[in-house]
Amino acid sequence: MSPTRTPVPDQMTGTGRGRGVAVTLSDLRRSYGPIRALDGLTLDIAPGEFVALLGPSGCGKTTALRVLAGLDDADSGRVEVGGKDITSVPTSARDMGMVFQAYSLFPHMTARQNVEFGLQLRRIPSARRRERVAEMLDLVELSDHADRYAHQMSGGQQQRVALARALAIEPQVLLLDEPLSALDAKVRVQLRDEIRRIQLEVGTTTLFVTHDQEEALAVADRVGVMRAGNLEQLASPHDLYARPATAFVADFVGLTNRLHAIAEGDHAILLGTSVPLLPGSTQHGPALLLIRPESIEVTADPTGRATVITASFLGSTGRLHAVTDSGETVVAQIDNDTVATFYPGDKVTLVPRPNPALAVAASE
Amino acid sequence: MSLHGTRRRRQAGFRWAVVGVIGLFFALPIVAMVEFTTRAPGGGRTLDTWATLFNFSVIDADYPELQHGVLASAGLTLLTVTIMLVMLVPTMTWVRLRLPGVRRLVEFICLLPLTIPAIVLVVGLAPVYAWVAYFLGESSLWLALAYVILVLPYAYRALDAGLGAIDVKTLAESARSLGAGWPTVMWRIILPNVRTAVLSAAFLSVALVLGEFTIASLFSRDNLQVAINLLGKRDSSLAIAAALAFMILAFVVLLAMSFVGSSRRSSRSEES
Numbered sequence: 001m002s003p004t005r006t007p008v009p010d011q012m013t014g015t016g017r018g019r020g021v022a023v024t025l026s027d028l029r030r031s032y033g034p035i036r037a038l039d040g041l042t043l044d045i046a047p048g049e050f051v052a053l054l055g056p057s058g059c060g061k062t063t064a065l066r067v068l069a070g071l072d073d074a075d076s077g078r079v080e081v082g083g084k085d086i087t088s089v090p091t092s093a094r095d096m097g098m099v100f101q102a103y104s105l106f107p108h109m110t111a112r113q114n115v116e117f118g119l120q121l122r123r124i125p126s127a128r129r130r131e132r133v134a135e136m137l138d139l140v141e142l143s144d145h146a147d148r149y150a151h152q153m154s155g156g157q158q159q160r161v162a163l164a165r166a167l168a169i170e171p172q173v174l175l176l177d178e179p180l181s182a183l184d185a186k187v188r189v190q191l192r193d194e195i196r197r198i199q200l201e202v203g204t205t206t207l208f209v210t211h212d213q214e215e216a217l218a219v220a221d222r223v224g225v226m227r228a229g230n231l232e233q234l235a236s237p238h239d240l241y242a243r244p245a246t247a248f249v250a251d252f253v254g255l256t257n258r259l260h261a262i263a264e265g266d267h268a269i270l271l272g273t274s275v276p277l278l279p280g281s282t283q284h285g286p287a288l289l290l291i292r293p294e295s296i297e298v299t300a301d302p303t304g305r306a307t308v309i310t311a312s313f314l315g316s317t318g319r320l321h322a323v324t325d326s327g328e329t330v331v332a333q334i335d336n337d338t339v340a341t342f343y344p345g346d347k348v349t350l351v352p353r354p355n356p357a358l359a360v361a362a363s364e
Numbered sequence: 365m366s367l368h369g370t371r372r373r374r375q376a377g378f379r380w381a382v383v384g385v386i387g388l389f390f391a392l393p394i395v396a397m398v399e400f401t402t403r404a405p406g407g408g409r410t411l412d413t414w415a416t417l418f419n420f421s422v423i424d425a426d427y428p429e430l431q432h433g434v435l436a437s438a439g440l441t442l443l444t445v446t447i448m449l450v451m452l453v454p455t456m457t458w459v460r461l462r463l464p465g466v467r468r469l470v471e472f473i474c475l476l477p478l479t480i481p482a483i484v485l486v487v488g489l490a491p492v493y494a495w496v497a498y499f500l501g502e503s504s505l506w507l508a509l510a511y512v513i514l515v516l517p518y519a520y521r522a523l524d525a526g527l528g529a530i531d532v533k534t535l536a537e538s539a540r541s542l543g544a545g546w547p548t549v550m551w552r553i554i555l556p557n558v559r560t561a562v563l564s565a566a567f568l569s570v571a572l573v574l575g576e577f578t579i580a581s582l583f584s585r586d587n588l589q590v591a592i593n594l595l596g597k598r599d600s601s602l603a604i605a606a607a608l609a610f611m612i613l614a615f616v617v618l619l620a621m622s623f624v625g626s627s628r629r630s631s632r633s634e635e636s
């Protein structure tokens with residue numbers, strides 16, 4: 001599958017924008033024995049943009065990041081930062097801030113010393129260095145933990161220090177490899193939003209790797225979905241969700257029904273209703289329509305041709321599972337206050353809303 | 365409850381018995397050495413031997429081999445530890461970072477000397493040392509090369525445990541991304557975090573080199589143990605006194621080393 005390229009947005013909003021540099025990965029290939037970790041990966045990141053790479057475990061996200069950082073060499077392909085080819089520049093000269101999954105703070109240094117390390121290497125005068133360290137610790141809201149060692153901080157605090165350390169050197173590019181995956185759920189959401197806030201503030205071009213779709217959609221300007229060493233689609237979170245380019249993307253991002261339908265050119269007939277089709281869809285004959293739960297309307301109807309299996313209350317929304325007379329299971333999103341009105345065994349009518357959906361060949 | 369109590373008492377008793385037996389095992393020879401070195405010719409006790417041992421001008425003049433041996437052993441200890449550390453620490457770090465596939469092989473090679481008797485090592489090294497002596501002179505210090513092989517298994521084990529306790533790869537890569545070259549990574553990131561392991565590797569090497577006799581003797585080189593052996597042929601009482609004195613000295617040195625290691629560690633946790 002060739003990657004679907006959406007044009008790089010040229011008008012970025014946000015206070016810190018304009019300080020970042022563009023990053024281009026071209027046709028990167030990297031094999032480990034028979035495994036093709038990167039299989040022709042091409043990715044353009046605009047100056048100051050926050051791009052998330054999303055994909056299942058083992059699809060090559062980390063490898064892509066490591067090649068960009070110079071920690072791993074691609075077999076072929078080019079890495080450009082700010083228009084300069086840096087493919088053969090060593091890591092230590094690439095000027096990239098990295099945040100790893102965990103355990104990356106130097107255990108024998110305090111938070112302050114960790115943040116200061118990169119500045120010492122750059123021979124920044126000590127007064128300026130102290131200033132910068134204070135500024136960075138303030139940015140991640142850890143000024144009062146400056147003299148703590150890694151083992152005296154929580155996982156979330158350690159990751160903040162790691163972020164401060166990476167940003168202290170004013171890197172050209174900020175790279176984050178699943179920085180939140182070792183944290184518990186609540187801290188994860190908190191830190192995720194904080195990373196976004198900080199990135200907007202400093203305006204550094206950022207590549208964020210994760211296997212968590214919610215995380216990717218929440219923080220990034222654009223999300224690149226990877227599959228088997230290649231980019232499947234690169235788009236804004238909204239477009240990715242509303243206009244998936246492939247069945248893989250539709251399945252990986254958000255919940256999706258796969259329902260039998262008949263494609264007729266630019267639309268398909270599903271449950272007797274016409275649904276517009278997205279570009280790239282199968283256009284003729286029997287097809288599977290990938291349709292979101294919120295694109296299916298449910299009404300109680302004793303003469304309906306579907307039967308409720310379960311209706312569950314999910315807090316802000318509700319979810320209803322039903323089975324059609326033809327035996328297909330359908331998931332639909334319903335209002336949270338109507339959940340109680342549906343009982344297992346109730347007859348309902350399912351009507352697709354006219355939101356564009358993707359149709360794929362029935363065999364896929 | 366009372367059953368537990370009985371059992372615990374019995375275990376405690378057993379533990380003390382073990383400690384006692386081991387203590388006796390170490391103490392008896394030492395007591396015997398003290399007894400032997402303080403015998404007076406006509407029966408009774410005298411400290412004459414010990415007085416001679418600490419009368420350095422007499423020792424210098426009458427027993428020059430002892431002085432040679434001490435100096436050689438001190439030099440050998442220093443050289444062996446230095447070569448061992450310079451060789452092993454970067455290699456083992458590099459293997460963990462870049463060549464994880466050869467780790468087993470490196471481990472095998474480093475542990476191999478454990479299975480080779482000293483005499484075999486000497487036979488194997490003899491031709492090498494013939495060349496060393498020919499090109500570099502007859503100095504005893506060249507023994508350090510053989511000693512590095514001898515201490516390799518112990519030093520490897522100690523360092524491997526230290527490197528295994530930290531995430532070498534992530535730490536090195538973090539430092540690299542911040543702009544550190546390899547020497548900086550080694551010196552400022554890896555070494556400080558394996559200091560305890562480095563110390564215990566050095567500790568084991570010092571103990572081994574100070575006590576080494578076989579190889580030095582077979583190569584007819586001077587070291588402390590060879591000198592004491594030689595001395596024993598002229599004045600057995602003085603030889604035993606010297607052996608005891610150096611054993612105590614070695615003990616103090618090792619104790620000091622372990623003290624340095626642990627005091628650094630505890631001072632860090634106090635700061636925090």
Ligand SMILES: Nc1ncnc2c1ncn2[C@@H]1O[C@H](COP(=O)(O)OP(=O)(O)O)[C@@H](O)[C@H]1O
Nearest residue numbers: 032035036037056057058059060061062063064
């Ligand atoms: N050093 C390595 N040696 C062998 N295989 C590797 C190595 N690094 C990655 N791989 C393989 O390459 C593929 C991609 O890995 P990775 O980039 O880590 O995936 P992700 O980060 O998306 O989970 C996986 O199949 C993985 O097993």
Ligand SMILES: [Mg+2]
Nearest residue numbers: 061062063178
């Ligand atoms: Mg990964």
